[in-house]
Amino acid sequence: MQISYVLIVAIVTYLLGSFTKLKWSTLPHKYIPIQNAIIAVISTFICFFSKIEPNFIQAFILCFTATMGAGGIHDLLSTLTQENTKFENNSQ
Numbered sequence: 001m002q003i004s005y006v007l008i009v010a011i012v013t014y015l016l017g018s019f020t021k022l023k024w025s026t027l028p029h030k031y032i033p034i035q036n037a038i039i040a041v042i043s044t045f046i047c048f049f050s051k052i053e054p055n056f057i058q059a060f061i062l063c064f065t066a067t068m069g070a071g072g073i074h075d076l077l078s079t080l081t082q083e084n085t086k087f088e089n090n091s092q
Contacts, residue, residue, distance in 0.1 A: 005053075005066060008063075009040075009063055009067055009070070012039050013070065016042070017035075033071065036071045039063075043063040043066075044059045047063060
């Protein structure tokens, strides 16, 4: 069941992320949490109506946690990459 959540969230994230990049390539980063919340809602409905999770609230909490966690990890990796790039440029 946990693998199903991950797959659904990953597929919805990929599709919505691709659509967003095609339509709004200059979308400010401050709107990413809103996009993650939309992904969580869409994933919740998919998990609930496909009977992966019979409890709607639990499905929402799991999908919301997964999307916000993925967004946080992405931001962390981006920040670390930017910091490493700044450090390398300053040391030269």
